[in-house]
Amino acid sequence: MNDIFIDVDYAQIYKSGQKIGGDVFLLSRNPDNNQVVCTLSDGLGSGVKANVLASLTAHMAHKLSFSELDLTHSAKIIMNTLPVCKERKISYSTFTIADIRHPSLEDIHINLVEYDNPSALLFRGCSSLSWNREKIDLQRDGAFKKEELSRSYLKMEVGDRLIIFSDGVTQAGMGKSLPLGWRVEGVRQFAQQQIERNPSISSHDLSQAIVRKANTLDRLVSKDDITCMVVYARKPRRTLVVTGPPFTKEKDALLGEKISAFEGRKIVSGGTTALIVSRLFNKKLKVDMSCWSPDVPPCSTMDGIDLVTEGMLTLSKVALILEEKKQVRTLHDDAVKKFVEVMQDSDQVHFIVGTKINEAHQDPNIPVEIGIRRTIIGRLRKALEDNYLKETSQEYL
């Protein structure tokens, strides 16, 4: 598994009264060559027209940045392809592309291309860094203004953050609370305060905080689409899920070693498995009778293990919820909710699956939902990878 995780998320508020946004954010991960590409595009105007322009731009920029084509040339292609606005007689859309590659822990770099969006910010810890941007004159036929593309090559370290936002953020509050709007400087200061307050703030929380603040400056009536995206290079949050007793009793000790050697959160799922772990670590297992629902047995507590649940029923319910992308807040307060919360809060999940057959589950009276452990883990992994972009791995014992 990777030792580095690129946490990318964005937050967005549409222009007040609009049901569709003129800012478009795209994200692709290519795990084969450790590449993450994210694009933010802002179309001319607002509403449907802006959305068409921005979607076109973002998708083209995104696709082209994966190709071998020179970026300057790509930018020209994009500008020439965009439809012309009826009112303003121009075709126009801004974009920022961040192409992040992370072959190793020491080598994380970003190719940043910016066209007319507010300048991106780079934070190392709480301090904001500045760098030189290479300017490229586009010289496009029929251009209505001087068109300049800026390119930068940035080296990133673990703990660095790149913040990219649309002009809805920098112009927030213009003519209302602030004469010239929030401006890049205002965003920089705000982001700095947020990071100082919570040095490990996630991309999700930071982008949300910036967007909400911008909307507040606009007195909750946003004048433009407000979009902010944050790229955060950090150590991955790992979780271990142990389910099922090992095939032979002799392997129990090995399971214990694996659990104690693991760095990160630990979940034990399965009654018998919990008993084995409790015996191995000589820790008391206590069932929490307050937290259960009619389809999910109660969870238990044990020192050194973050969550202890029942096995098959809980796991199949978790798999179903992750497959359907259900909101956590709509769930019952039971073991499944706790399990899903931990899953969503992890970047990498490792499963240790015990292969011992449970004699009690061979009973024909048992409901069909209790399937085969391996099948359910397979579903869980697929849902985590496809729906939540988590990395997963598994081993049998």
Add this chain to the structure above:
Amino acid sequence: MGKREKVLVKICVGTACFVQGGADLLLYNDFLDPVVLANCEIEGSSCLGMCKMSSTKARPPFVQIGTEVYGDMTQERFCKLLAEAVNA
């Protein structure tokens, strides 16, 4: 009436027990006589291990009352056995 030790009760919440009636037993606060309830110390057990024993004829759900383990537990039987254990 002198002070007596509470009866220790363990309800199995393992998968096999939970799906075959164990979930109903967890509603003990609703169906048990409060006097009986006050004299019992009820807790869950992640698995009593009975479902895997071929020697026993009893079937899930299992409940341990004191030192004895009972199978085929229903709410009615649970009430009766607990009342007996408390009044013993």
